[in-house]
Amino acid sequence: MxxxxxxxxxxxxxxxxxxxxxxxxxxxxxxxxxxxxxxxxxxxxxxxxxxxxxxxxxxxxxxxxxxxxxxxxxxxxxxxxxxxxxxxxxxxxxxxxxxxxxxxxxxxxxxxxxxxxxxxxxxxxxxxxxxxxxxxxxxxxxxxxxxxxxxxxxxxxxxxxxxxxxxxxxxxxxxxxxxxxxxxxxxxxxxxxxxxxxxxxxxxxxxxxxxxxxxxxxxxxxxxxxxxxxxxxxxxxxxxxxxxxxxxxxxxxxxxxxxxxxxxxxxxxxxxxxxxxxxxxxxxxxxxxxxxxxxxxxxxxxxxMSSLCNTPSVPTEDVLTVFPNPVNDCLHLNFETSSSEKVAIRLFNPLGQIVYENKNQNPLALKSINTTNLAGGVYWLVIEYGDERISKKVMK
Ligand SMILES: [Zn+2]
Incomplete structure (x- = not known):
């Protein structure tokens, strides 16, 4: 179907x-x-x-x-x-x-x-x-x-x-x-x-x-x-x-x-x-x-009327999770942050070249990157906002 x-x-x-x-x-x-x-x-x-x-x-x-x-x-x-x-x-x-x-x-x-x-x-x-x-x-x-x-x-x-x-x-x-x-x-x-x-x-x-x-x-x-x-x-x-x-x-x-x-x-x-x-x-x-x-x-x-999840969900430190890793067609991102600042996301290939870039992303709306066309190897995902920088190694 x-x-x-x-x-x-x-x-x-x-x-x-x-x-x-x-x-x-x-x-x-x-x-x-x-x-x-x-x-x-x-x-x-x-x-x-x-x-x-x-x-x-x-x-x-x-x-x-x-x-x-x-x-x-x-x-x-x-x-x-x-x-x-x-x-x-x-x-x-x-x-x-x-x-x-x-x-x-x-x-x-x-x-x-x-x-x-x-x-x-x-x-x-x-x-x-x-x-x-x-x-x-x-x-x-x-x-x-x-x-x-x-x-x-x-x-x-x-x-x-x-x-x-x-x-x-x-x-x-x-x-x-x-x-x-x-x-x-x-x-x-x-x-x-x-x-x-x-x-x-x-x-x-x-x-x-x-x-x-x-x-x-x-x-x-x-x-x-x-x-x-x-x-x-x-x-x-x-x-x-x-x-x-x-x-x-x-x-x-x-x-x-x-x-x-x-x-x-x-x-x-x-x-x-x-x-x-x-x-x-x-x-x-x-x-x-x-x-x-x-x-x-x-x-x-x-x-x-419920209070079943009324605990504050603001994280104490910013945590970036990527999955699956190694990745195949689709890299999912989950970014827990207390900051509402726009973030820049870049994915670097094994040669240090940028293969994905989004410079003005709402951190709440960070979701996934299509990786279908990437060759096998070691990549780095880097998120920058304000003075902060977080990176993750991603295997393809
Ligand atoms: Zn319907």
Whole structure:
């Protein structure tokens, strides 16, 4: 299957009376909250969202590294704080609508029993496609992924933790989440295919290789619908005031302007289906919907009240980690620093020549370097900022 044909995500709209009633209740809360809190954005605080990542793997390739997980958390933090480097690509017609959602994600340091944790669990499974929560079901019809006694891993209290599951979906979807009120608390989680978790320049992940699947799915978890309203035609809306009506989904990487339903389409919204490098924004209206879920009476209020990872995360010394080392196609960087200064990154080859250079990089946005075309040998990665200089030996 070619990457372009992969479905970004599947959202299920349940139409049984109990779930419809709960969704209607949540929608009423949402609309009321938006009416009462609209335009009060300047006084809004940043909200910390406590995250646990459950890696459920069949083989070691799927048992992704801690660094890959930190990398995904960083992508979420950039996208939900509007710090994503590619925000300049938003067409001017939509720049005024683009939002700093104000959510920051952190790996928890307390588990449901009150024990210390690094916010990551790892479970080996005997089911190869356990991440496929549509077809990989236990005999009782429940997805194996969410149950320890069925080949997966039990969810941590979904009112206290945002559970991100990483597992092999075997191509069924890149990611999956349910809207609030449409799922049992035991399965109220986000699922992402292991090969599309984090900013990952491996060829098999392309073009969904920048960690935007999680951004999109977490959007659903906070009650956002697809930008095109999940139907062809102009009658179905996404219930967000400032996103234009859009006839149907866009794929690939369209260029602005695209017109449907008598307006320019905001195909670069995170809640569409375009490639990772072609989506850059949430809108103010989407932010309000997400904020409403965290407010008192909202379905995600427990997360906003959490203190499961409120320890300060400012490191005492700056630490640069690179992986894998030796490197093949893609060198990942993780730079923990208390400095917000722009950094210069250079990669020197065995002859001392610069083979990669980025002189004006936000340290938060430091992620990966494509090393496919480099010859074998010893390289030095050097990061400079202010009077500081950190270097690492990299083998290819
Ligand atoms: Zn979706």
């Amino acid at each position: 070619q990457a372009q044909q992969k479905a970004r995500c599947e959202v299920q709209y349940l139409d049984d009376p109990i779930h419809l009633a709960r969704q209607a209740e949540i929608e009423t809360h949402t609309q009321n909250w938006i009416r009462n809190n609209e335009r009060q954005t300047s006084v809004r605080e940043v909200i910390t969202i406590p995250v646990v990542v459950h890696v459920v793997y069949f083989d070691e390739t799927e048992n992704i590294s801690d660094q890959q997980i930190y990398n995904q958390i960083q992508v979420l933090n950039e996208d939900f704080r509007f710090l994503n480097e590619d925000r300049d690509r938003i067409p001017s017609a939509f720049q005024g609508d683009a939002a700093d959602v104000g959510f920051e994600f952190c790996l928890v340091n307390i588990d449901p029993e009150g024990n210390p944790t690094n916010g990551i669990t790892r479970t080996q499974t005997m089911y190869e496609c356990v991440g496929n929560t549509v077809d990989e079901l236990a005999p009782d019809g429940t997805p194996r992924l969410f149950y320890s006694n069925k080949g997966g891993r039990d969810i941590w209290d979904s009112e206290q933790y945002l559970n991100l599951y990483v597992a092999n979906t075997c191509g069924r979807f890149l990611g999956r989440a349910k809207l609030p009120g449409t799922v049992s608390p035991n399965e109220d989680a986000v699922t992402i295919d292991y090969d599309h978790f984090g900013d990952n320049c491996s060829p098999s992940s392309f073009p969904f290789d920048l960690g935007r699947t999680a951004t999109h799915e977490v959007g659903h978890f906070f009650n956002l619908r697809h930008i095109f309203g999940d139907a062809t035609g102009c009658s179905m809306d996404d219930l967000v005031e400032d996103t234009p009506l859009q006839d149907t989904a866009y794929f690939g990487c369209p260029t602005h302007p695209q017109l449907s339903c008598s307006s320019f389409d905001q195909f670069m919204n995170f809640m569409g289906f375009v490639d990772d490098r072609c989506m850059q924004m949430f809108t103010n209206g989407q932010r309000d919907r997400m904020m409403a879920t965290l407010a008192s009476g909202g379905p995600r209020n427990g997360l906003a």
